[in-house]
Structure formats: structure tokens, C-alpha cells
Amino acid sequence: MKGTKSVLLAGLAIAGVGVFRLAQAERHQRQRNILATIQMHQEWLRHLEDDPETRDWWAPEGKDAMDAHAYARVLHANQLFCALSARHKVGLLDASALRVQARWLMSRSIGRDYWSSAGPLRQGPRPATGSTAASIGSWTTSTPSTRRATPSSETSRLRC
Template identity: 40%
Template sequence: MKASHAAILGLVAVGAVQIAQKQRHQRQRNEIAVARIHQDWLTHLTTHPELAKLWAPEDIAPEQYVELLNANQQINGLGLRHRLGIVRDQQLPFLATYLMGREHCRRYWQRFGAFRGEEALGDQPEEHFNEVMNDAYVSHQEPKPADA
């Protein structure tokens, strides 16, 4: 192979890597922007209970819904950090267990975990995150007494 062909191939390879890296960074910026909008909305609802009341499911008292919104904020924050690679797969179960150690996070997951699962279908990283969160949720459940 001529040196000029090798140089061209090298430049093409470098260019392809740079394009892939730029696409990944743009995707991460988009994820951060969407997460920021969502976190701002949740903060707005948690600090304005009269608005949270408008969004609360009929079977949940507005005060309890605000607690669940706070749990949602915490879980979403962990999910974003995981998607961006700040929280590694090895760390995720520990942090998920920590969150599920909080009663309001367990209540949130009990009520909305299945919804999050449906929402994540086809998004492998999000499906994995939900599996880890669900495992942490299940590990915090009270054992049911055996039938007598």
C-alpha cells in the first residue's frame, strides 16, 4: 500500500472517531437538557403543592404525591448520572439500594415502577437501570408470613 493511501485511511479513521464522539456528546447534552426540564418541573410541583394537586392521581393525597415526586427526582438524578457514565454499573446496585432504603422511594416504585418499565421498553440502558432499581425495591420488601 502506498504511503498516501495509508495516510488517507488514517485521516478517515480519525474523522470517523471524531464524528462518533461528537454524536455521543450531543446525545449526552440532549439528555442533560431534557433531564433539567423534567427536574425543574418536579421541583416546581414539589414547591407548589396546589399545582401538584392538579397532577396527583385521584387515589393519592396531594401531600403524599409531593413525597413521591421527590422520590422521582432522586431516582431520575441517579438514572441520569448512570446514563452519562458518572455512576458505573458496579456502583448502581449500591446506590439503588440506598434510595430504596427510603420509604417514600419504595412507595414511588411500588406505584410507578411498572410505568417506568413500560416507558423504558427498547432503551437498553434504561431497561437495565429499571431492573437494578426493581431488584433493590424487591430486596427491601418485608417478608410475608407463611400461611398457617
């Protein structure tokens, strides 16, 4: 009877390790997929920055039109926000580090200008609770002394 219990416990331990490895492999694959998607996006943005003709084709038109310099700034800021979001999504930044880096980015005019024009597009209709994005929009309109976003609201809006 004692041997049966030992075999059963050993089997459960092996099964537990197997389940853990499957969960870990799935998490790593999700991270690789996120990084591959972000890499494609970053390459596209670099291509737009380097090729003025292509950048002109994709520049906003109509009421949202902007000059070439302004659009280049928007593209560069988009690269910065997406890189920040990617690092957070794959676990390289925790919520505290994300807040520090997001505040730094929003302290620059390029970050605030970008967020004032693209923030509503990035935030979407209603961000999912617990998503990996940062609520940077509130930092564009508040003063440093009134910026007291909660972790749940800060990690719910920035998307790439």
C-alpha cells in the same frame, strides 16, 4: 511506489480520525440531549414541589388519589430516581455504581413507597435489553440476602 503507500496510509489515518471524531460528536450530542430533557423534567418537578396549587392540579385522582404529603413524597422520589437514571445514561455511573446507589435509594422507605406505586409505570411493558435503566423493582420485595440481580436485568428497567 513507497511514497504512494505513505500517502495512502496517511489518508486512511486521517479518515479514521475523522470517523472517530464524528462518532464522538454524535455521542456527546446525545448526552447533551439527555441532560437537557432531564433538566426540564427536574425543573418541572421542582415547580410542582414549590407550588401547592399546581401540585394539586396534577395529583392523582380516583382510585390512585393520595393526600398532598404523600404526593409530595412521590414527586421527590421521582426526582431522585430520574437524577440517578440521568447520571447512568450519560456515563457518569457504571453498572456497579448504579447498583450501589439504587440499593441505597431502595433501602429508604421513600424509594420503596415510590417504586411500589410507580414501578410498573416506569418499567413499561418489556424493557429493551441493554437499556440504561436499573431494575430496582426486585429490590422492593426481596430481602437483602436474596437481592442478587444480574447486570443485564438491573440495567433494563429504570426510565425517565
